[in-house]
Amino acid sequence: MGTIIKDYSYTPAKIKRGYSGKSLYINLSDLRIEQKEITEFMKEKFTGGKGFDLWYLWHAVTPETRWDSPENEIVMSVGPLGGITQYAGTGKTLLCSISPLTDIPIDSNVGGYFGPLLKFSGWDAFELQGKSEKEILIFIDGNNGRIQIEEAEEYPEDTHLLAEELTKKYAENEDDMVNVSVVCSGSGAKHSYMGMLNFSFYDPRRKVCRFKQAARGGLGTILHDKKVKALVVKYRGVKPNLNDAADISTINKVGVKYHKEVHDLDHKQNKMRQIGTANTIMIMSQYDLLPTRNFQTGGDPEAVKISPEVFINEWLTQGLHDGCWYGCTMSCAKCADHFLITTGPYAGQRVTVDGPEYECAAGLGANLGVFDPQAILEENFYCDTYGIDLISFATCTAFIMECYQRGQITREQMGGLDLRFGNSQAVLELMHQISRGEGFGRIAGLGIRKLKKIFVEEFGADPKLLQDIGMEVKGLEYSEYAHKESLAQQGGFAMATKGPQHDEAWLIFMDMVNKQIPTFEDKANALYYFPMFRTWFGLVGLCKLPWNDLVPADNYKTDSPAKVPEHVQNYVDIFNAVTGKHIDKEELILQSERVYQFQRVFSVRMGKGERKDDYPPYRSLGPVSREEYLSRQELYDKQLRELQKLDPETMDLDEKIAATRRYREDQYEQLMDAVYRRRGWTENGIPTPERLKAIGMDLPELLEVIEPKL
Amino acid sequence: MIKVNTEDYPWHPGMTVRNLLDEKQFTFRHIIVRVNGEFVSEEDYDKWLIQDGDDVLVLHLMAGG
Ligand code: SF4
Numbered sequence: 001m002g003t004i005i006k007d008y009s010y011t012p013a014k015i016k017r018g019y020s021g022k023s024l025y026i027n028l029s030d031l032r033i034e035q036k037e038i039t040e041f042m043k044e045k046f047t048g049g050k051g052f053d054l055w056y057l058w059h060a061v062t063p064e065t066r067w068d069s070p071e072n073e074i075v076m077s078v079g080p081l082g083g084i085t086q087y088a089g090t091g092k093t094l095l096c097s098i099s100p101l102t103d104i105p106i107d108s109n110v111g112g113y114f115g116p117l118l119k120f121s122g123w124d125a126f127e128l129q130g131k132s133e134k135e136i137l138i139f140i141d142g143n144n145g146r147i148q149i150e151e152a153e154e155y156p157e158d159t160h161l162l163a164e165e166l167t168k169k170y171a172e173n174e175d176d177m178v179n180v181s182v183v184c185s186g187s188g189a190k191h192s193y194m195g196m197l198n199f200s201f202y203d204p205r206r207k208v209c210r211f212k213q214a215a216r217g218g219l220g221t222i223l224h225d226k227k228v229k230a231l232v233v234k235y236r237g238v239k240p241n242l243n244d245a246a247d248i249s250t251i252n253k254v255g256v257k258y259h260k261e262v263h264d265l266d267h268k269q270n271k272m273r274q275i276g277t278a279n280t281i282m283i284m285s286q287y288d289l290l291p292t293r294n295f296q297t298g299g300d301p302e303a304v305k306i307s308p309e310v311f312i313n314e315w316l317t318q319g320l321h322d323g324c325w326y327g328c329t330m331s332c333a334k335c336a337d338h339f340l341i342t343t344g345p346y347a348g349q350r351v352t353v354d355g356p357e358y359e360c361a362a363g364l365g366a367n368l369g370v371f372d373p374q375a376i377l378e379e380n381f382y383c384d385t386y387g388i389d390l391i392s393f394a395t396c397t398a399f400i401m402e403c404y405q406r407g408q409i410t411r412e413q414m415g416g417l418d419l420r421f422g423n424s425q426a427v428l429e430l431m432h433q434i435s436r437g438e439g440f441g442r443i444a445g446l447g448i449r450k451l452k453k454i455f456v457e458e459f460g461a462d463p464k465l466l467q468d469i470g471m472e473v474k475g476l477e478y479s480e481y482a483h484k485e486s487l488a489q490q491g492g493f494a495m496a497t498k499g500p501q502h503d504e505a506w507l508i509f510m511d512m513v514n515k516q517i518p519t520f521e522d523k524a525n526a527l528y529y530f531p532m533f534r535t536w537f538g539l540v541g542l543c544k545l546p547w548n549d550l551v552p553a554d555n556y557k558t559d560s561p562a563k564v565p566e567h568v569q570n571y572v573d574i575f576n577a578v579t580g581k582h583i584d585k586e587e588l589i590l591q592s593e594r595v596y597q598f599q600r601v602f603s604v605r606m607g608k609g610e611r612k613d614d615y616p617p618y619r620s621l622g623p624v625s626r627e628e629y630l631s632r633q634e635l636y637d638k639q640l641r642e643l644q645k646l647d648p649e650t651m652d653l654d655e656k657i658a659a660t661r662r663y664r665e666d667q668y669e670q671l672m673d674a675v676y677r678r679r680g681w682t683e684n685g686i687p688t689p690e691r692l693k694a695i696g697m698d699l700p701e702l703l704e705v706i707e708p709k710l
Numbered sequence: 711m712i713k714v715n716t717e718d719y720p721w722h723p724g725m726t727v728r729n730l731l732d733e734k735q736f737t738f739r740h741i742i743v744r745v746n747g748e749f750v751s752e753e754d755y756d757k758w759l760i761q762d763g764d765d766v767l768v769l770h771l772m773a774g775g
Contacts, residue, residue, distance in 0.1 A: 555771070557749075
């Protein structure tokens with residue numbers, strides 16, 4: 001046990017109507033620990049979760065702050081509904097910080113027990129500022145009202161070892177382990193900008209720590225830079241009404257109704273209980289949406305080797321503890337038990353691998369040309385235990401592989417690594433190098449934006465080609481959906497506030513297959529409603545999956561099945577039942593928009609968040625290379641004829657590629673105009689004072705940022 | 711000719727909803743089919759005959775995680 005360097009006592013605040021009313025502030029530079037009041041103003045304007053995070057972060061930083069500035073904060077908050085146990089998906093924590101990849105606020109949501117246990121320990125939010133001199137860990141004892149900061153040099157770095165050791169250390173006995181949750185990263189976060197945070201939950205049936213990830217944007221890198229090895233919370237006594245709900249019977253009623261839907265319908269719909277989010281791998285491949293070999297194509301005949309059936313039948317254990325918070329009957333958190341590791345420092349050991357989620361199988365599989373489930377699971381394990389965001393790692397490595405394939409970089413420049421598509425051994429070796437901070441691993445984890453610069457300036461690569469094939473916007477790597485044929489999704493990714501993650505909008509089927517949103521205005525409406533609605537989950541502490549990965553049997557009868565109106569009503573009812581407020585579904589969108597527009601202004605304040613920052617690489621919009629065009633020649637030729645009235649018979653391949661590009665880039669410009677209008681932004685993407693006033697967000701500090709830009 | 715999700719699609723005599731879904735490779739399980747506005751349940755996919763000129767809607771219900 002390390003030396004305790006700070007011991008702080010507090011009286012845990014009682015939760016009233018979903019809020020404890022207190023937030024915890026720790027400054028690592030001078031070991032200052034303070035309590036702050038959650039004001040009525042904060043609840044009114046920011047609701048909770050990401051809203052609280054962004055508000056605190058705004059006041060902590062200046063436009064000059066970068067990810068490693070001492071004043072940068074990691075802020076987390078679970079939201080007023082977080083921790084209820086009667087509905088599915090009620091334990092999500094939202095984290096925000098200034099990202100090393102993007103230099104603007106990143107937000108990342110995560111399951112696991114830490115957030116709800118933190119709230120039951122008396123804290124609606126937690127700000128971590130400053131930098132420690134020595135490696136430390138922070139322990140919060142929510143039952144006894146105690147916070148200890150302890151030196152932590154001696155603990156292991158990698159997540160699966162560290163979390164297990166700390167869980168055992170702080171639990172009194174085996175039964176007590178479920179009351180401990182650990183947040184940590186791993187050795188990969190030290191040497192990359194894509195370090196992520198693991199949030200643990202103890203699985204009493206498997207007797208191991210399981211993990212969910214706050215993956216995007218380099219939060220693990222920041223935690224490591226602050227020299228925090230782990231955060232630990234312990235709270236014993238989780239029970240159904242710790243949130244002091246105003247109307248518990250409504251929550252119970254809505255919960256029972258939802259659990260019955262899961263029981264009756266999940267096996268007929270998405271099979272989330274059986275396979276989790278990876279259920280869609282084959283569907284994505286069949287609909288040309290599975291990103292393959294750096295998003296060059298949308299599927300591959302070999303995808304069948306990583307189909308859900310393969311994982312279900314050969315790798316995943318069924319019927320165990322697979323909810324990442326109490327009460328989640330959707331239970332999508334799958335894992336492979338007793339998995340034998342074959343490479344790296346843990347070769348020869350058997351471990352539990354959390355996953356694979358869809359993003360893992362798609363990103364570390366198809367997008368790297370790896371169609372080997374065993375290799376994917378091993379990559380998954382190492383990303384998790386090293387604390388590396390597998391989405392950024394996968395998309396970035398796919399970019400490196402294509403640069404190599406196209407002769408833009410050489411094997412020698414990669415320190416001898418043969419990073420061809422499909423070479424899973426080289427991918428694993430790259431991960432180990434990142435973890436050790438050696439060889440090509442010293443730069444490979446810096447993210448595509450920085451690699452483009454290095455490859456051009458130091459290796460002589462072609463800047464235009466790298467711009468076209470590097471799948472990043474604002475510095476963040478794309479998540480794993482091919483989307484060349486969905487203009488709405490192109491906008492959903494590139495106009496997303498933090499960077500191209502699909503948690504703001506996933507419109508591919510609505511747009512590309514169902515053709516429900518044919519005009520620019522239709523697409524703009526969808527790119528207003530869905531990002532606003534989806535933002536709300538992160539304000540209140542909920543998981544999005546139970547909203548639309550299962551729908552009521554009669555959902556098809558509704559006017560707008562994609563919105564799943566009955567589940568939206570469930571959320572309105574639960575919000576009112578916990579908080580005692582009286583919102584309706586329009587007010588729900590308003591709550592979200594306040595935070596959404598605040599985050600956009602925050603990005604503007606940090607130097608991004610304008611039109612110039614919302615452009616995608618051309619690979620997102622259309623075929624960059626001849627092979628890509630030829631792979632769907634029939635479709636592209638048809639579009640030349642029907643959309644542009646050109647005769648492809650009279651054009652050579654390069655002319656056809658150029659004409660397609662002109663058309664698609666113009667379509668994207670028109671989409672931006674329509675979306676900006678719908679969101680109440682100027683042509684340059686700046687929220688207008690009128691819009692801010694209309695939603696009650698014309699705060700002086702926001703107006704001060706936008707006025708010079710108008 | 712019929713319309714499928716607002717776009718022209720060639721019709722042939724004897725075409726059932728199932729044939730259409732197979733031809734279009736609409737393999738996603740979680741869909742809603744309407745023909746001229748009328749809901750077609752999954753049990754009827756094999757026997758529901760699509761007529762020339764019909765307006766078919768095949769809504770895929772997935773909005774991503
Ligand atoms: S649906 Fe899955 S990710 Fe969401 S809360 Fe439940 S187990 Fe966790």
